[in-house]
Structure formats: structure tokens, C-alpha cells
Amino acid sequence: MSQAQATENTLATPVGTTLERYIKRKEAEFAYATGELSQLLRDIALAGKIVNREVNRAGLSRITGAMGEKNVQGEHQQKLDMEANIRFIRALTNGGEACAVLSEEDEHIIETGNTHGKYVVAIDPLDGSSNIDVNVSIGTIFSIYRRVSRIGGPARKEDFLQGGRAQVAAGYILYGSSTMLVYTTGHGVAGFTYENSLGEFFLSHPDIKIPRQGPVFSCNEGNWFDYPEFVRTFLTTCKERRLTARYVGSLVADYHRNLFTGGIYLYPPTVAKPEGKLRLLYEGYPLAFLIEQAGGMAVTGADVVLDVHPTSDLHQRAPLFVGSADLVQELQAVAAQ
Ligand code: AMP
Numbered sequence: 001m002s003q004a005q006a007t008e009n010t011l012a013t014p015v016g017t018t019l020e021r022y023i024k025r026k027e028a029e030f031a032y033a034t035g036e037l038s039q040l041l042r043d044i045a046l047a048g049k050i051v052n053r054e055v056n057r058a059g060l061s062r063i064t065g066a067m068g069e070k071n072v073q074g075e076h077q078q079k080l081d082m083e084a085n086i087r088f089i090r091a092l093t094n095g096g097e098a099c100a101v102l103s104e105e106d107e108h109i110i111e112t113g114n115t116h117g118k119y120v121v122a123i124d125p126l127d128g129s130s131n132i133d134v135n136v137s138i139g140t141i142f143s144i145y146r147r148v149s150r151i152g153g154p155a156r157k158e159d160f161l162q163g164g165r166a167q168v169a170a171g172y173i174l175y176g177s178s179t180m181l182v183y184t185t186g187h188g189v190a191g192f193t194y195e196n197s198l199g200e201f202f203l204s205h206p207d208i209k210i211p212r213q214g215p216v217f218s219c220n221e222g223n224w225f226d227y228p229e230f231v232r233t234f235l236t237t238c239k240e241r242r243l244t245a246r247y248v249g250s251l252v253a254d255y256h257r258n259l260f261t262g263g264i265y266l267y268p269p270t271v272a273k274p275e276g277k278l279r280l281l282y283e284g285y286p287l288a289f290l291i292e293q294a295g296g297m298a299v300t301g302a303d304v305v306l307d308v309h310p311t312s313d314l315h316q317r318a319p320l321f322v323g324s325a326d327l328v329q330e331l332q333a334v335a336a337q
């Protein structure tokens, strides 16, 4: 191929749709939109780019490893946990659209000072942080609500306790072999892949749908003897059908793989954690919103996650069974026996 042809081919290949252009296009579909949600989405993407940089150089900058502190969950805080928490809170504060943030890393809601911001954001800044030191993929999970408290006044807990169906948007950022941002605003699920050399997220998966069936089940079988009987029965049927066991131990990584291959992720109740380990407001609800938009299902066992009414505990836990609709329904059928 001549140089001229190579150049022509390169010019002919579109660079793709940036996240910015996609957000603007979607905003244009809402004649009444003021651009506030668009800006909020940009602010989250910006923080994700910064955290991506920190995650990728964590080993060099010696910010891996525990800080010696414990977060509200009683879990050892990793330095990168705190770095991510600071980055997202700062981006949301400076962006001006979020009046408050609920973070896994902080017991109480964080007022940003943007009293005229009409949105609040619940976030797990860096889920799976125990995997940081062993270079396993980790992720950020976020959930956006329109506030119910008076605009101009302080945010209130109730802004975060509206229930999963009230979410305006939700998504995650996966810091993996490539970094991806996947989100929904209630009209399908779109995936964007980060191009480091350009510092941009590009639309790579315009309309993600999870297969109704799937070859994978994901759970920590080390808890087998602490699982409820229906979970053991369901997992046994998975093994009898020779499904594949895949469990990274990093929720966003396991969830993301299953979203594309089909499968089911399980974090059941255990003896030690009767409500499971995962947090409803910034893990269960956003991942449930996404999976339903992608054609899948998310339940706590008997109940659909998005229909669970939150208690007053901002960090309440809930069991999570999420993934391909047929597999989740099979689990529910076993639970109902
Ligand atoms: P806004 O006035 O920017 O807060 O937007 C009002 C509503 O319009 C939002 O709560 C969404 O339901 C919708 N909307 C606005 N911008 C976007 C966007 N970029 N993508 C998807 N939905 C949007």
C-alpha cells in the first residue's frame, strides 16, 4: 500500500464519537434540558480519567497499600481508595451540579456547597480496592438522583433514600486492561473506552444488552457452608450443567464480564452477613438500574433490587443476584421452592 493510500485510509477511518459529543447529542433529545445533567456526567468522567491515571501509576507512586485507617465499613482504607474519594468529591464540588455526595468512604453525606445544584450522587469511589496491590481490575460505581430537598437549601438524607427507581442515571468505570465508562440514563446502556493517548472516552458499545442466558456463575464459594440452602441448590444446578465459575473478587470486573458473556453474579446472605456484603445505595441500585436497562435482572432473592425500599441507613447492605434474566429467574424459582 502506498503512503498516499495509507494516509487516505487513515483519514477515512473516523476517530469515533467522544463521550462529550454523545452527552451533547443525548441532551438535545430533551428540549427542556438545561445542561446540568450533562455537566454532572462530564464531571464524573473527568474524575474517572484522573483516578485512571492514579490507578495506572499506583505502583510507581507508592500509593498502593493500606493507610492504616478504617472506613465506615470497618474495612482497611487503601491509599488509592482515599485518593479516588477525594478526586470524585472534588470534581463534583467544582463542577457545581451536585449539592451533595454519599460515598462508601464517608459515614455521612458530604455537602458540596453547591446549594443550587439539583442532583445528588451516591458513589463507591473505588470498589474492590483490596485488589489494588495485586494489580486486579477495580472500579468506580455511581448513582445520580434529582434532589427532593429544597433547591438553595442544604441537602438531606432523604435525597439519597428515594429508592432505586428514582435514579436519573447510573454507571461504573472499570479500571482494567482498558478503562471503560458504562452508564445509563434510562434509555439503554452505552459503553465508552478510554484512549490514553488522547485523554478521551470514545463510544465503543452504543447499546449493550446482556444475553438472556449465560455460561458463567460468579460467587465466592469459600462461603459455601454459610450460604442459604436455595443458593447451594442453585449453584449445584449450575455445576451439573457445567457452567463456568469465574470470580475475580472485584464486583465491577465480574459484573462487566458477565454483562458481555452472559452469566450471574451472586453475593448472597451469609451467617456473618445476613444482609450480604454489598451496599444497596451505591452498589445494588446502580448495578440493578444498568442491568435492567441491558435486558437483565437484579434481585435480593425474593425481591427485585430496584423495588426494595431503603431504610434510613445510608450504608445499608442487601444481597445481590444480578445478570442474565433466565439465570436470575432460575435462582428465584429455586428460592421459591
Ligand atoms: P437538566 O436540565 O440538564 O438537569 O436535564 C433534565 C433532564 O433531561 C435530566 O434529568 C434527564 O432526564 C434529561 N437529560 C438532560 N441531559 C441529558 C443527557 N445528556 N443524557 C440523558 N438525559 C439527559
Ligand code: P6P
Residues within 6 Å of the ligand: 127, 128, 129, 130, 219, 220, 249, 250, 251, 252, 254, 277, 278
Ligand atoms: P468476598 C470487594 O471488597 C467487594 O466489595 C466486591 O468488589 C467483590 O465482589 C466482593 O466484595 C468480594 O467479597 O467476600 O468474596 O471477598
